[in-house]
Amino acid sequence: MRHVISVKVGNRAGVLARVAGLFSARGYNIDSLAVSATEHEDTSIMTIVVKGDDKIIEQVKKQLNKLIDIIKITDHSILPSIQRELAIIKTNALSSKKSEIIHLSELFNAEMIDITNKTITLALMGDPEKLDKFIELLTPYTIRELIRTGRVSILKG
């Protein structure tokens, strides 16, 4: 199962290396990792998406907790949360297909951020599942480049 773990860390040199090192040293795979500023200047939030069974996730959380720079760990996948991610997609756009692509992006509320003779570049913000769907629908037009920020997550209420 995929877990979204929100890790509040002190803004100190080397903290990202500590977290990344912990994952690599113990053979846990990170799906995505987003490091973000917070309302406090001295803390950051790392939103880590990691796959594994409950036992592995429990061990990941405990090991993270042992790092001195880590202040708090919350598993957002077991709590009501809102998750967002940004994707930027550059797709092939033959003149015959342009209107289809533009229509699709309007449907998803994607932003058209660049357009050339042969390509259209779109930016879409939303929950990660919506991004997945959009990418799936664009795939037949041949995606040239795709980049996603990794998800960020906040608890409801």
Added chain:
Amino acid sequence: MKLTGSSIIIECLKKEGIEYIFGYPGGAVIPLFHSLYIAPFKFILSRHEQGAIHAADGYARASGKPGVVIATSGPGGTNLVTGIATAYMDSIPIVIITGQVSSDMIGNDAFQEADITGITRPITKHNYLVQDINDLSVIIKEAFYISSSGRPGPVLVDIPVDIFKSKASFNYPEKIDIRGYKPVYMGHPIQIKKACELIASSKKPVIYAGGGIIISNASNELRSFIKKTNIPITTTLLGLGAFPETDPLSLEMLGMHGTYYANHAVHDSDLLIAIGARFDDRVTGIISKFIPNAKVIHIDIDPASVSKNVNVDVPIVGDCKNVLCELNKQITKPIIDVWLAKINDMKKKHPLTFENNTNKIKPQYVISKIYELTKGDAIICTEVGQNQMWAAQFYKYSKPRSFISSGGLGTMGYGFPASIGVQLARPDKRVFDIAGDGSIQMNIQELIVAVEHKLPIIIAIINNGCLGMVRQWQQLFYDKRYSHTCFNSSPDFIKLAEAYGAIGIKIDYKKDVETAIKKALQIHDKPIVLDFHVEKEENVYPMVPAGKSFLDTIMRELA
């Protein structure tokens, strides 16, 4: 008044009550050594940085106080790495101060530059690169606090040379509060109650105690617990001395080279009470067959150790000493007479033995004689391999901090430098290093340190002319192909001892073993090397082959 970074460090170390510092100078720490020259500490100059950190580690294990190490940048730091990993695996408090190239040169591949905080990140409890002189005293305070509290461990502070020389006002914080670090010391009352209920209703309980008992000074509480419950106890390698092995309820050590009765009692138990132990693979063998019928209570200060390898029914996160205190208040005695009778029967039928009817020197005979002649009152340090296992099996430990060995990392070359730190911490005790002829050569340069400080450490080399433990595995599991484990040439350890100004005695016959040990015990002002030429092909038994279960134990040499 403003002080230099170097003086601030000296003041911090004074505030921490440090007596001994182990280390080695170098370019990036010259300013610090400049201040150390007039500081009130006893500085032990090693002959290799690895010697310094193992000595600090031995000092910490023997005294219960944190060890302190100073080394220079680059190779000074990298030479510490094995010692840091050794301390990390066994939860030993050490504060390491390394010099670093000056702040403006960091990242430039400067002379003697190494990213030592990067290198040691996975093998320290925490580490720091000091970037601002104003943070220095707080960082040193935090380093000592983190290193010694919770589950202890090494903490490294890397200090650029310009920080040693710049100035700041000195304020040593009395207390510190680290947001992300709040070790839990008290066990949860509900969990303690659950544990008491499980224990009271158990029919075949066993206690499995580890190094956590030693670290938290919980030996007395453990003794009361056993007195109240009558539950038999086995210890890990690092738990030796937690409970007297001469007591009828002691099953001695468990695991790969544990006693038959310890392993079988654990295997057959219906309740395993793990205290300050972490279910290492050398203890459990194959996990799926480890304890088929037992519930598990696990007391440990490190939540990440609980349910890591074995599913736990009643986890209690807390300090062993506190938790045992609470348990002792509420515990009732289980009815286990049948179980105890069965265990006693196993002890009678399958004792730890070795073949003693030969004129050759058996390694086990040497250890037994050392035990007999020291009346079990010495502190035994070991190297790693067969020597370590025989020292664990055939010396009977009764007191905490009397067995000093690299358990988790299994560092050859640990024992001798560690024994230097041990002897400094415990000048009142006779200290042995049980060594192999392989291990002792890994840090033999430290012999001059023991000579210089008149430390009467007795180095008992179990000399079988080979790397015995690997040779044993090759014999048993690798078609007797002794690939590079038998030495074609060896130094003359007697001449070597004499070259350093130590005493060397070679022992070839069984009849001379006792005399040699007695002679060594009469020397009090220099180290003694006892070179026991033992039977080469002696193996360590019992042995649970790696990845097998206790039921697959090899008890003795197969014909």
